Amino acid sequence: MKFSSAAIYASVILNLASAQPIILGKKDAKSSADLWRDQSIYQIVTDRFARTDGSTSASCDVSKREYCGGSFQGIIDKLDYIQGMGFTAIWISPVVEQIPDKTEYGYGYHGYWMKNIYTINDNFGTADELKKLSEELHDRGMKLMVDIVTNHYGAAGDGPSIDYSVYTPFNEQKYFHDYCLITDYENQALVEECWETSTLPDLKTEDNEVLSVFESWVKDFISNYTIDGLRVDSAKHMDTSFYQPFTEAAGVFLLGEVFEGDSAYTCPYQDYIAGVSNYPLYYPVLRFFQNSKTTSGELLEMIDNIKLKCNDVTLLGNFVENHDIIRLGSTVKDKALIKNAIAFTILGDGIPIIYYGQEQGLLGAEDPENREALWLAGYDTDSAYYKFISKLNQARNQAANKDNSYPSTVSSIIYSDDHTIATKKANLVAIFTNVGASASPSVTLSQSGFQKGDQVVDLLTCSSTTVGDSGLEVTMALGVPKVYASSSVASGIC
Numbered sequence: 001m002k003f004s005s006a007a008i009y010a011s012v013i014l015n016l017a018s019a020q021p022i023i024l025g026k027k028d029a030k031s032s033a034d035l036w037r038d039q040s041i042y043q044i045v046t047d048r049f050a051r052t053d054g055s056t057s058a059s060c061d062v063s064k065r066e067y068c069g070g071s072f073q074g075i076i077d078k079l080d081y082i083q084g085m086g087f088t089a090i091w092i093s094p095v096v097e098q099i100p101d102k103t104e105y106g107y108g109y110h111g112y113w114m115k116n117i118y119t120i121n122d123n124f125g126t127a128d129e130l131k132k133l134s135e136e137l138h139d140r141g142m143k144l145m146v147d148i149v150t151n152h153y154g155a156a157g158d159g160p161s162i163d164y165s166v167y168t169p170f171n172e173q174k175y176f177h178d179y180c181l182i183t184d185y186e187n188q189a190l191v192e193e194c195w196e197t198s199t200l201p202d203l204k205t206e207d208n209e210v211l212s213v214f215e216s217w218v219k220d221f222i223s224n225y226t227i228d229g230l231r232v233d234s235a236k237h238m239d240t241s242f243y244q245p246f247t248e249a250a251g252v253f254l255l256g257e258v259f260e261g262d263s264a265y266t267c268p269y270q271d272y273i274a275g276v277s278n279y280p281l282y283y284p285v286l287r288f289f290q291n292s293k294t295t296s297g298e299l300l301e302m303i304d305n306i307k308l309k310c311n312d313v314t315l316l317g318n319f320v321e322n323h324d325i326i327r328l329g330s331t332v333k334d335k336a337l338i339k340n341a342i343a344f345t346i347l348g349d350g351i352p353i354i355y356y357g358q359e360q361g362l363l364g365a366e367d368p369e370n371r372e373a374l375w376l377a378g379y380d381t382d383s384a385y386y387k388f389i390s391k392l393n394q395a396r397n398q399a400a401n402k403d404n405s406y407p408s409t410v411s412s413i414i415y416s417d418d419h420t421i422a423t424k425k426a427n428l429v430a431i432f433t434n435v436g437a438s439a440s441p442s443v444t445l446s447q448s449g450f451q452k453g454d455q456v457v458d459l460l461t462c463s464s465t466t467v468g469d470s471g472l473e474v475t476m477a478l479g480v481p482k483v484y485a486s487s488s489v490a491s492g493i494c
Contacts, residue, residue, distance in 0.1 A: 032253040033274040036229055037314050037407035038400055039143055040346065040393050041353045042087040045323055046095070046124050047109040048373050049356050050074030060373035062364070065106020068373050072125035072133045079136060081379050085359060085386060086393025089143035091231055093323075095130060096149075097121050099166075101156030103199055110323065110371065111147065112233060113154020113200075116168040117217055127224075134226045143228040145255070148221075150214055150242070151196075151203060151234035158198035170203065175210055177202040192239055206239035214242075215249035222250055229253040231317075235273060236260060243272040255317050255351075259324070263302065267309040270316075278316040278350055280306055285320060289341035290332055292436045295418040307349075307410060314408050316350040321358055323371055328358075330365040336437035336479035339388055343481040346392040347430045348423070349411050359386040388460075394493055395459040395483050399428045402489050414447040420476075424449055428459075429472070429484040437478045446471035448484070459483045462494035 047070040051058060054077065060068035075092065082090060094111030097119040101107075111121065120127045134144050153170070155162045159179030165171050180194040195202045204210050221227065235256030247254055256273035258266045263280040270276050284299040306313055320341045321327050328338055338361075346352040357364075360377040361384075364370035380386060400406040403426050411425035422431040422445055429448045435441055450456055454467045460483050465473070474482055 036253040039089040062368045067109045072129040091145040099154040145229040147231045152200040205242040232256045263305045270311040275315045313349040318350040319353040321355040329363045334436040431482045442475045448472040457490035
């Protein structure tokens with residue numbers, strides 16, 4: 001997707017202001033949102049995560065953009081692997097039937113090219129297997145988020161030649177915007193009413209009949225598969241009046257993809273979708289942890305901006321990798337920098353989202369290289385990143401168990417310099433740096449909240465230290481992040 005520049009911000013804010021604020025549904029989407037604050041999400045591209053046959057050698061040439069055999073059953077068989085990292089929820093790619101055609105961009109293995117919203121994509125398995133996945137997750141106390149597409153369908157041809165009769169249920173052109181491409185991302189009307197590409201017929205989400213169908217569909221979808229939350233693709237491309245009634249019908253937490261890095265554009269969407277993907281934070285996080293020469297000013301400014309402009313930063317979806325952006329390891333070779341970026345994602349304000357394969361250090365760059373078959377990398381539970389993510393999730397989960405205000409607490413910056421940032425969030429103090437593995441910076445935290453003489457524990461190494469006269473003195477050996485808590489919080493972990 002393209003990014004909008006300054007002129008679009010006033011346009012979208014005016015558009016958002018003219019719509020009605022979100023009203024939570026009878027099934028209580030607010031309660032669902034409250035529950036999602038506590039979660040740590042593992043994002044899965046179903047076709048690329050695990051196969052039913054358990055193969056770790058089946059070929060998958062990502063350049064062909066075709067189905068490689070990942071399945072619902074494959075995910076079920078690897079839930080121990082996921083839960084072993086401390087994740088409490090998974091987000092899976094869209095599950096409905098896709099167009100079968102090969103397009104100029106390959107096949108719809110990713111799930112974003114709908115053909116029939118009422119049928120499950122049999123490349124991934126059956127409806128009963130999807131129900132089984134939901135049941136298996138719930139038996140473990142975990143949650144299921146499913147990606148959905150309500151903005152467009154998929155097509156093998158281009159706009160003028162599309163046969164709408166093959167679609168279900170929107171089988172006439174009248175349900176779609178007339179063909180036009182988004183030629184100006186500074187014009188919000190074009191963003192919402194034109195097509196992202198010539199092969200993505202754009203639905204009239206402002207149309208009452210389209211809305212009514214989706215309301216009925218989502219009620220059944222949530223009920224049939226016992227789904228706990230939805231990730232909404234292409235959220236910025238839809239009419240904002242769609243979200244209030246759709247949220248009421250769904251009755252669960254919605255996380256909307258607003259692919260835009262400016263908080264002035266993205267944050268207003270939180271008036272209509274409880275959760276929003278945190279692209280405003282992603283870009284400065286990427287720049288800070290990509291390069292040891294980058295200073296912290298831009299990142300610190302964005303942290304302040306989203307606190308000011310977003311309704312609830314604790315419901316933003318935080319990430320440093322996903323299916324639409326490069327994997328960090330494709331440009332960063334220093335493992336200390338990558339560890340800091342992952343720690344910042346998991347321990348910051350918001351709902352942490354780790355993309356499948358981060359735990360194995362996958363290196364794919366842009367789509368399609370970033371959608372590798374995980375089975376070819378193996379499911380090594382002894383890999384450095386697997387263990388590191390496990391410790392971070394354990395620290396976050398323990399913090400929330402000891403203090404139920406942790407997920408809703410907004411962190412404060414208690415120290416910063418050009419290359420180091422320290423935060424306090426409820427009962428955890430975390431320190432991040434971008435100096436890399438070639439340095440071991442030392443800082444003294446006088447505002448940690450710990451008192452002189454307190455014994456505190458680094459939850460990542462289980463090493464303890466005593467708070468001195470000047471505060472908590474920290475040395476970040478080889479540039480690795482630190483996470484401190486009191487001995488009482490650390491009990492059960494260390």
